[in-house]
Amino acid sequence: MPLLDRHGWRDDPFERLENGLVAAAGSVLVPWAVVAEALASRRPGQALGVEVANDLDPAALRPQLAGLDLVSIVFPSYADGRGFSLARRLRRLGFERRLRARGPLIADQLADALACGFDEIELDEASAGRQPIEQWLRAAEAFTANYQRGYATTESILERRRARRNAPDRETAGAF
Amino acid sequence: MAKPNQPPLPSILIANDLLDGEVLFRTVSGWSPAVADALVAEDLATARQLEAEAAAATRRQEVVDAYLVEIARDAAGRPVPTHYRERIKTLGPSHRPDLGKQAAEAPAAGR
Amino acid sequence: MYRYDEFDERFVRERVAQFRDQVARRLDGSLTEEEFKPLRLRNGVYLQLHAYMLRIAVPYGTLSGRQLRQLALIAERYDRGYGHFTTRQNIQFNWPKLRDVPAILDLLADVEMHCIQTSGNCIRNVTADHFAGVAADEVEDPRPTAELIRQWSTNHPEFCYLPRKFKVAVTGAEEDRAAIGVHDVGLRLLRHPETGALGYRVLVGGGLGRTPIVGKVVREFLPKAELLAYLEAVMRVYNAEGRRDNKYKARVKILVHELGEEEFARRVEAEFAQLDGPSINADPEEVARIAAYFAPPAYESLPARSARLEAAKATNPALAGFVTTNVFPHRVPGYAAVTVSLKLIGGAPGDATAEQMRAVADLAERYSFDELRVSHHQNLVLPHVRQDDLPAVFAALAAAGLATANVGLVTDIIACPGLDYCALATARSIPIAQSVAERFRDPVRQQEIGPLNIKISGCINACGHHHVGHIGILGLEKNGIENYQITLGGDASEKTALGERLGPGIAAEEVPEAIERLVEVYLAARGAGESFIDTTRRIGLEPFKAAFQSFARKEVQDAAA
Numbered sequence: 046m047p048l049l050d051r052h053g054w055r056d057d058p059f060e061r062l063e064n065g066l067v068a069a070a071g072s073v074l075v076p077w078a079v080v081a082e083a084l085a086s087r088r089p090g091q092a093l094g095v096e097v098a099n100d101l102d103p104a105a106l107r108p109q110l111a112g113l114d115l116v117s118i119v120f121p122s123y124a125d126g127r128g129f130s131l132a133r134r135l136r137r138l139g140f141e142r143r144l145r146a147r148g149p150l151i152a153d154q155l156a157d158a159l160a161c162g163f164d165e166i167e168l169d170e171a172s173a174g175r176q177p178i179e180q181w182l183r184a185a186e187a188f189t190a191n192y193q194r195g196y197a198t199t200e201s202i203l204e205r206r207r208a209r210r211n212a213p214d215r216e217t218a219g220a221f
Numbered sequence: 222m223a224k225p226n227q228p229p230l231p232s233i234l235i236a237n238d239l240l241d242g243e244v245l246f247r248t249v250s251g252w253s254p255a256v257a258d259a260l261v262a263e264d265l266a267t268a269r270q271l272e273a274e275a276a277a278a279t280r281r282q283e284v285v286d287a288y289l290v291e292i293a294r295d296a297a298g299r300p301v302p303t304h305y306r307e308r309i310k311t312l313g314p315s316h317r318p319d320l321g322k323q324a325a326e327a328p329a330a331g332r
Numbered sequence: 333m334y335r336y337d338e339f340d341e342r343f344v345r346e347r348v349a350q351f352r353d354q355v356a357r358r359l360d361g362s363l364t365e366e367e368f369k370p371l372r373l374r375n376g377v378y379l380q381l382h383a384y385m386l387r388i389a390v391p392y393g394t395l396s397g398r399q400l401r402q403l404a405l406i407a408e409r410y411d412r413g414y415g416h417f418t419t420r421q422n423i424q425f426n427w428p429k430l431r432d433v434p435a436i437l438d439l440l441a442d443v444e445m446h447c448i449q450t451s452g453n454c455i456r457n458v459t460a461d462h463f464a465g466v467a468a469d470e471v472e473d474p475r476p477t478a479e480l481i482r483q484w485s486t487n488h489p490e491f492c493y494l495p496r497k498f499k500v501a502v503t504g505a506e507e508d509r510a511a512i513g514v515h516d517v518g519l520r521l522l523r524h525p526e527t528g529a530l531g532y533r534v535l536v537g538g539g540l541g542r543t544p545i546v547g548k549v550v551r552e553f554l555p556k557a558e559l560l561a562y563l564e565a566v567m568r569v570y571n572a573e574g575r576r577d578n579k580y581k582a583r584v585k586i587l588v589h590e591l592g593e594e595e596f597a598r599r600v601e602a603e604f605a606q607l608d609g610p611s612i613n614a615d616p617e618e619v620a621r622i623a624a625y626f627a628p629p630a631y632e633s634l635p636a637r638s639a640r641l642e643a644a645k646a647t648n649p650a651l652a653g654f655v656t657t658n659v660f661p662h663r664v665p666g667y668a669a670v671t672v673s674l675k676l677i678g679g680a681p682g683d684a685t686a687e688q689m690r691a692v693a694d695l696a697e698r699y700s701f702d703e704l705r706v707s708h709h710q711n712l713v714l715p716h717v718r719q720d721d722l723p724a725v726f727a728a729l730a731a732a733g734l735a736t737a738n739v740g741l742v743t744d745i746i747a748c749p750g751l752d753y754c755a756l757a758t759a760r761s762i763p764i765a766q767s768v769a770e771r772f773r774d775p776v777r778q779q780e781i782g783p784l785n786i787k788i789s790g791c792i793n794a795c796g797h798h799h800v801g802h803i804g805i806l807g808l809e810k811n812g813i814e815n816y817q818i819t820l821g822g823d824a825s826e827k828t829a830l831g832e833r834l835g836p837g838i839a840a841e842e843v844p845e846a847i848e849r850l851v852e853v854y855l856a857a858r859g860a861g862e863s864f865i866d867t868t869r870r871i872g873l874e875p876f877k878a879a880f881q882s883f884a885r886k887e888v889q890d891a892a893a
Binding site: 100123124125126127129130131133134137151152153156157160161175176177180183184187188189190191192193194195196198202203205206207210 | 337339340342343346347349350353354357361362363364367370371453483484486487488489490491492493494560568571572576606608611612613614615617618621
Binding site: 237239240241242243244279282285286303304305306309310313314315316317320321322 | 384813814
């Protein structure tokens with residue numbers, strides 16, 4: 046399925062498997078139900094990803110996180126924002142590898158996804174066919190800055206105000 | 222009452238213009254802002270055609286919220302929705318006779 | 333009032349550009365209607381019966397004269413010459429064209445306004461006490477808090493795809509004029525009983541609609557500086573765990589109810605404990621920066637009583653009556669807050685024409701430090717008027733047809749737009765309000781009846797707050813006809829209570845007479861100086877039920893005969 050990130054379309058190195066028997070040699074993505082089996086049977090150096098529902102308790106994923114190269118969170122519809130909170134919680138648990146949102150998202154959500162800690166979005170063909178990549182990249186840059194602190198994109202407006210306050214004068218602030 | 226999945230009869234197809242929001246009625250050949258112009262489906266086959274047209278016009282980005290509305294005929298033979306909600310939709314706000322279709326705004330007065 | 337800095341200004345301009353782009357993508361087929369609908373809703377664009385509707389945010393109900401003039405201009409240029417002030421302190425226009433919305437947003441941005449999150453499953457426009465900064469019973473002006481929340485909730489990357497809408501109200505006063513008990517989150521500014529530090533009592537899970545519930549206290553005292561981190565915790569618990577299987581059970585009130593308030597509070601506290609407050613909360617300088625915009629205006633030193641006003645009242649009974657009903661005491665001697673009633677007998681509750689908006693803007697600029705409020709009672713407020721100027725303000729209001737002296741009385745009726753405009757409505761509201769107001773139009777009789785809040789909703793979603801009306805009216809459909817249920821005993825104040833149904837639904841034309849019967853019960857039973865709601869609390873529902881049901885039964889028999 047089409048995969049994109051903040052730079053555009055990209056190839057998906059992960060092969061989607063329906064069970065935990067890791068027959069393939071390359072990177073594989075398996076359902077949550079078989080993650081234990083997959084972790085046990087993976088070959089040395091083989092990248093492993095797991096796909097989870099958006100209502101998974103992050104604590105359940107915690108013991109596996111260190112062994113995973115990708116977590117893909119399913120968005121049943123673009124209006125279901127649970128995946129954003131799950132992504133935040135997984136990042137808080139220290140997961141630093143690839144985080145994917147999978148589902149019928151829309152271009153305007155790329156910025157939200159990145160801010161909540163996702164790296165990439167996997168779309169179905171219909172959504173990707175209607176929304177050219179230029180729309181995603183344009184939408185991701187719609188706002189120079191947001192108001193919320195602690196989200197993983199550009200400096201928030203509150204940080205920018207603080208920088209402005211702490212600068213000796215406006216000229217200096219502009220120069221940095 | 223129409224049965225489930227059965228269009229109401231007789232009925233007309235009502236929708237809002239996508240860009241303007243104005244209430245429109247499906248005619249033999251297109252859309253009209255006047256309910257008197259509406260094509261009335263008296264039989265199931267015509268109603269099914271109107272339903273198909275509702276889906277097609279929605280896909281063509283012409284209208285939104287297109288659906289069939291059951292009607293009766295007034296003394297002059299013009300279609301009048303049987304439900305008060307749809308009657309208000311074809312007329313305008315009931316407390317403001319100066320607004321909406323009931324005001325019969327002259328075309329020159331419109332924007 | 334708050335003024336945009338360069339960051340706010342750029343943000344709002346970028347939001348307009350984003351919406352323009354979203355409309356273009358809808359029109360070129362990139363977005364389906366199903367995809368576009370939540371986007372347009374999040375920018376206040378609804379599809380109503382006759383046309384689109386645009387809901388404009390009036391953050392915590394505060395406006396300047398310039399802003400109100402711009403709304404008048406939009407009403408004339410892009411609408412039908414009027415606007416409707418809502419129970420959430422916003423204004424909505426009923427006839428805009430979708431193609432014109434981006435241009436309207438440009439005009440709004442020119443005066444530091446927007447339509448952001450006035451609808452959709454996100455954190456909505458934050459409301460506050462309309463007498464903020466005026467009332468003597470206030471610990472602190474709630475508007476800096478509301479502005480901080482407005483900014484924090486705007487375009488939140490995590491919380492714009494919630495299970496359902498989310499409404500926040502803030503008050504800093506003892507008397508609750510912001511109805512915080514019926515909001516998803518209600519905040520009450522208070523001082524810690526021991527330390528004297530400022531903080532918030534936090535209520536979660538109030539709401540009206542299909543399942544009316546009064547909010548529960550989940551935090552008795554939250555230090556002021558920790559507000560945003562605590563709200564983030566509340567929102568994350570709700571976003572992750574709120575029900576999405578049934579839209580009628582998706583509000584946070586249902587989650588609080590199903591988990592129980594202790595368990596809900598425990599989950600919020602567990603989340604809150606994991607958050608790094610200093611990296612989330614606004615720093616004290618930012619809080620102070622916002623608060624500075626709400627510093628009191630340059631009041632004059634005046635005597636507490638205005639001799640000029642007293643003299644004018646003595647010769648002008650209409651002025652005296654107006655002062656009794658529409659003027660609220662001000663914390664500063666010699667000043668008063670004036671409520672401009674948008675409940676003209678025969679008008680639509682909350683509607684104002686462009687001319688009326690300009691007339692009020694003039695008065696705000698001339699007499700009220702260029703400041704206005706929109707109340708959730710769908711009226712306007714001139715918050716800081718010198719008592720000496722009240723005769724002149726009254727005369728100007730009278731000339732503009734805006735001197736209706738009925739604030740808080742039986743004809744000051746809250747009503748949603750109902751089926752005359754709204755695609756969700758099941759029955760009309762405005763004609764009901766008009767017929768009840770017509771019945772009680774005599775100003776002497778209104779004074780005699782005293783404070784009585786009637787609130788009308790045209791469907792179960794309860795935009796007209798009927799559950800918390802002293803008398804509530806809910807319009808439904810029954811056998812293809814409009815039918816109205818009457819409730820009694822609701823209260824939106826700090827004594828929050830939900831009204832109870834008196835009996836079977838009645839027809840539209842029977843509503844004024846039914847209200848009349850209830851008023852008769854009250855007048856016969858009341859003690860000296862006892863208000864309608866106090867009497868209902870004292871004598872209970874039964875006498876009202878009996879009178880109502882004997883009336884309703886008779887109507888049914890007459891109809892059958």
